[in-house]
Amino acid sequence: MKVLHVIDGLNDGGAERLLACLARSGAGVETLVASLSAPTDATASQARILQEAGLVPSYIGVGRLLERRATAAVAAAVMRSGCDVVHAHLEYSTVLAARAARRTGHPFVSTLHHTVARDSPLRERLKERWALRAAGRAGTSLFVSQASLQAAERLYGRRGADWRVIHNGVDMDGFTPPRHGRRAALPPELGVPAGAPVVAMVAALREPKGHRIAFQAWPAVRAAVPGAVLLVVGEGTEQEQLRAAAPEGVVLAGRRSDVAAILRGAVVALQTSYTEALPTALIEAAACGAAVVATDVGGTREVVQDRITGLLTPPRDARATAAAVVELLTDDPLRSALGAAGRDRVVDLFDHRSWGRRLAGLYHERAGGERHVNENDELADGVR
Template sequence: MVRVLTLVDAFRLGGAETLIAQLGRVAGTAGFEMDVLSLLPPSDEHSKLEPLLRESGLTPRYLGIRRTLDPRAPRLLAAAIKESGADVVHAHLEMAMTLAVPAAKLAGRKALCTFHHVHRPLPGRAAWREKLAVEVASRSYRTIFVSEASRASFAEKYRKSGRIPKNWVVVHNGVDLAHFSPGPSLMPPEFGLTGRPVVTVLAAHRDFKGITHAVRAWPLVRAARPDARLLLVGAGNETENLGRQVTEAGLQDDVVFAGARSDVAAILRASDVVLLPSTYGENLPTVLIEAAGCARPVVASRIGGIPDIVEDGVTGLLTPPGDADAIADALISLLDDPSRRAAMGVTARSHVEQHFDAVNWARQLRGLYEEAAAGRPVGTAA
């Protein structure tokens, strides 16, 4: 059985990181063994994923590297790769993949790298870090993109010819549908939402997630459904700005800030609608697959790979990015129609069972891991 060391920048509660916990739940079923390693040292912010990892049967380990250009990093990581007994290394996120490829070579192993986002214009050092990650990752055994929209956006930006390199492949993420499943659930009592219709935004508080547009839409929702509440699950550098926006709009009684949570499946099951109002940069948002797994209808922006998950009018409703009026209209229409919400939820569950099941995803990855461990040239059939 092939053994894989999965490497990330940190054990944050982000979309890419939580996917690793889900992969851990199904790795054995899919036929490979998995270890997890964080480059950054433990901290309150960088260890929030630990409970989910342990729940998945994984033991979190930390390398203690704080920056990409630490001259000790490749040597320390190569030693950790050898110590783990891994046959291959799978890196997620920019810092991890930038270090994984040279370290894996030092350790005599093959590396694979996964990009979880669609390219978008970046300023200054962020642009430099992405460019470096792309060039290094392209020298790995396989560079994985989780949607065709993502692969095409990176090819357009970083390959002048527009030609996609042979080792750039698309593998859709999946989620553990045994964990994210339909069923009764109650909102945590500390939220004070018992008996109320709830619209949940589960996302990092970053500008591109568009949460400000959810808050802008809420006075219109409140006018139609004064009993409904907006639940914001997550944290980030926009939390303070969102809190100020809520206060200035007089929505303190309507919007609940829940912070980062590990009981995501229970919260999704207890939600009436799941909202993702992103404005750019979305690829294949895990939360939308998780919501569908829990048979919840969604309202989301028509950008990136989101239409691969949400069929407009069938499993949810798609709106133009940044359009608060359209968001409000979509939410009101679903909150006012419980039977439509239920029908969308059932169809959404069926859709993700066919296309985004974690076991199928893991089996596709296992095939790539086995090819890499065997040293098979890219493009060669088994």
């Protein structure tokens, strides 16, 4: 079974990391990757993520969705690949790959990794609506959380389309707790003082990730826990603005290839997003044994159970964020208990091997093989 994964481009590492993880899942499916956009110097590091997993991306070279040749170019890439199933990721790829799969007669699956709300920009809502319509005509639409699927239902209605939930997986072999229960030493080039309580925030530097709320909360955290450091990992469109706005005790580390090592050196992981489909960064943090503070938005509740595996706070509430972080930094037994419970939960529910098996079942179903059991999945009972 060969599956061609079509992605918009090698932009921020998200899709690349997921597909690399899928390739390592041992699900018995050959993973091929095609990028709509052509490679650039800026995409070299993302291409290496795929190459390290044994994947060599191809490039279709479509610059704009409305190019006259776009669908034909994607269809040609599908035929060259020799794939059995086409799986598109994100909106632009979904629209074009759905059209191409209908033209070539290939079974089609798409995954929409974001959650679009009523107050999202009109452009984003139109992109998602367009993608869901295209996917509905061609095959199966996957959502990475119950919350994401339900949000789409509220906005657009089901209309008989084949919509399912399959939660993304994480390679737990790469995200493990520190040995002997002691937090690991952080890389020295980060400049974090030895022994400082470190809160890690791993997220692209974009407005929906809510970094400014974390920054607003940080002076109160430092007042209660002197020397505490907020270590921000990631890059993005708000990088310069956030660097200028960062209060004392915040370290912006930029893009890092050693995220697991950083999480092993942190005592708490923080997420202050305004919206989340499924927060992979929190799954990775919990797998490393870090206690979690997160805003109760989107699919976050499907990862974090309040006061069982972490602490949930209202979105855009700097005071509540500060209080939750301080509680975990100052209550060692609570922090340890939540960290241990969080790791048990994510290993049980989000391991990449079980994720790969669920996707493989769907691919075989779409290709006319054995029937796939719709997941909607074991997490559903825990979040309703």
